[in-house]
Amino acid sequence: MVSPADGIGPGLPADHLRRIQALTDIGLARLEVEELLDELLGRVRELLEVDTVAVLLLDPSANYLVATATHGLEEEIRQGVRIPIGRGFAGRIAAERRAVTIPEVDHSNVLNPILREKGVRSLLGVPLMVGNDVMGVLHVGTLRSRSFTDDDAMLLQLAADRVALATRARMSQTERTAARALQRSLLPGQLPTVPGLELAARYVPGGGGEVGGDWYDVFGLPSGRLCVVVGDVVGRGLQASVAMGRIRNAVRAYALLTEDPAELLRWLDRQVQHFEHNIMATVLCAVAEPGHVEVTVSSAGHPPPVLALPGVPSELVEVPADPPIGLTLPRRRRNTTIRLPAGANVVLYTDGLVERRGEPLDSGLARLTAAVMPGPAETVCAAVMSRLIGNEPSADDVAVLVLAREAEHEVAPLTLVEPAVPRALRGVRQAVRDYLRRAGATKEELADIVLAIGEASANVVEHAYGPGGGLLEVHLEMHGRTVTATVRDTGNWREARGTNRGRGTTLMHGLVDAVRVDHDGRGTRVVMDKTLGGVGQ
């Protein structure tokens, strides 16, 4: 019934049952969902003699649990805690549809840093079920160590069943449909899976739980590039949200017409000024090249992103802010290219994250840059929310999106051996391009190195061998950020013949940092070095 260590008996089970029953029966019918949950949680805390009680409800995508009501863990709601189904304590309860108890909380069994920071020692949680559907999770915690008994679990499950029924009953069909439709227009149900790039995002309504016009969006483009958008339609409530939904879709539509962020924003501006009345929005639009080494950004009055590189203090990226959308048609909108080396993070956000009443904007921005560091996207996102929102809800709504490029993995050297014939050249270029993409070369660096190697290879094909033919060997390896390419043959080099020849050598010298040519009895070797652009360029 009660763990021996506990010492205090909360009473007989029959008594519990009556009290819980009473909870749902007496005069609660008039209460809104929030007030009802609040009342029920208070009673659960009292009945089970615990320090924290929390309800997490499944979001419309059914992939996440979202903190919805709590006694003692208010930060969870303010920070918009989202727990993926199947992971962590609450995620496991929802996935396994059964009670889970954790006698001693540690890093391995609890995902949510707030539980650890609060000093919660022991946890018991049960699923919220209606019929066969999981609606969410109800969990309780204590600040001192406690072994929850089977009876505690039973009691909590009874409370959970009533919470589930009451919640569902109060969420009328229309309300739920409207809420879902709105949320679906607010945020992508699930962030896309992008190889080599980790994504994490949060949306938290402003003080009073009011949704606003903030949004974030991530989607692939037909060319293979990735489009990332964060924006803020000025205003509050349903009207701002609905306008935001329209603007978000206009951005998506224009992204199919142009992949140039500045041009896309120009179109959006024309669209908004033609079709909308009294709408103003700030938008940051970014398009990442395949491989995500380079990101082109254009800002319509939006706060600048934060860039975190390994081993360097994080900083605001200098993205000149052109006028917001919906005001005037500016003569020009500008693009800025950000270099994103392996292991780097970019954090995009709306002003609600950094603006506090009675505080200059610079302090908010300074707190943000201090909170951003290289690391997994989810961790960085949680750290930013914790450091900037903490326990003090923002007056405005907040959207945050973190992009993390995977840390550099060693790029294995590449060796190609091909017959020295013209037909082999295209395959060599293809393999070299793939290698350089893995090595994180920019588009221009890639084109330069491919052409330099192409020239050296064409020389081998044309000049190294007699009619009997021979082999073309291309070898690529990385030394730090320097690519060393070796192109060799086993024939006898001869000088270029014919008119307009010898241009290849000029090209090679112009394309890479250094070219060395060695001839010996066994053939000719051309060695070329090019250092890939430095960090932050």
Added chain:
Amino acid sequence: MTEADVRTEEIEPGRLLVRLDGEVDLENALTVEERLREVITNRAESVTLDLGGLNYLDSAGLRVLFALADRLELLQIALDVVVPVGSPARKAAELSGLGAVVTLRAT
């Protein structure tokens, strides 16, 4: 097989726009040269050669362009070459000095 595509359009009588797309290297340079000779007839007064759609152009391809420039000069047909900023062909055209014999344009 290295592939290149040659498409022409007569913008107005005597003015020819030739778009060269794909890749040009040692393997297909002669084929490309023949195609260009076919499409540019001596009735043309001026030719604009657009290399914006070219993903690869090496010295074998440049050889074709230099030869074409020579030939068209002899025939008194004006030639300018479009190499957009940042396009793969631009660097090769600049480094090889193609700009000394024809007009290089960004658009």
